[in-house]
Amino acid sequence: MTLFSKIIAGEVPSYKIAENDKYFAFLDLFPSVIGHTLVVPKIETDRLFDLPDEYLDGYLSFCKPISNAICKAFGVDRVNIITLGFEIPHAHIHLVPMNSMRDSNIVANKTRMSEADLLEIQRRILAHLS
Numbered sequence: 001m002t003l004f005s006k007i008i009a010g011e012v013p014s015y016k017i018a019e020n021d022k023y024f025a026f027l028d029l030f031p032s033v034i035g036h037t038l039v040v041p042k043i044e045t046d047r048l049f050d051l052p053d054e055y056l057d058g059y060l061s062f063c064k065p066i067s068n069a070i071c072k073a074f075g076v077d078r079v080n081i082i083t084l085g086f087e088i089p090h091a092h093i094h095l096v097p098m099n100s101m102r103d104s105n106i107v108a109n110k111t112r113m114s115e116a117d118l119l120e121i122q123r124r125i126l127a128h129l130s
Contacts, residue, residue, distance in 0.1 A: 002090040004040045015122040017069075018129065022055055023062045027118055028094070030110040034121055035070045035079075035097040039063055046089040063095060069128035070097050073121075 006012040008024045015027035017037055028036040039062065041055050049056070067079040076097040083093055113121070 002044055003088055004038075004090040004092065005044055008040065008042055015118045017122065017125055018062070018066055020062065022058060025062070025066050025095075027122055029118070030112055032110055033097050035074045035076070035095075035125065037066060037070065037095040037125070038092050039066070039095060040090060040092040044089075045091045046085070048083050048085060048091040048093070051091055059093065063093065065129060066125070067095055069125050069130075070095060072128040073124040 001009075003012065004024075007014045007026060017025040017027065019025070022042055023039055024042060025037055025039045028038050039059070041051055041059075043051070043055065045051050051059075063081070070076070070079050074097050077099045078097075079095050080098050081093050082096055083091075085091060
């Protein structure tokens with residue numbers, strides 16, 4: 001069972017942003033920028049494009065309202081999608097708030113956030129999620 005499956009199952013705490021029957025979105029504990037959110041499918045598949053088509057087809061539609069909420073919450077120019085997937089063998093998308101290309105380096109820019117900061121970031125995103 002991957003770390004992400006344990007988060008989905010509630011065995012590992014997370015700062016949940018959204019959930020439905022196929023996907024689970026939560027804050028990255030080591031974000032590259034404030035609002036950095038992970039979106040994972042509820043099935044374990046190592047590579048994104050090995051997901052069944054019904055998961056791939058709905059992924060961006062699930063991410064769209066989250067992206068819009070992040071933009072509103074933090075006043076960023078856009079939220080981009082980055083897929084790496086080397087650190088945990090469970091397909092996932094990084095929703096990364098960006099104002100410039102400098103914000104795209106999610107590996108070098110990681111920061112450990114306090115629980116209070118993460119709760120405030122979660123609150124701000126949820127306040128704009130419709």
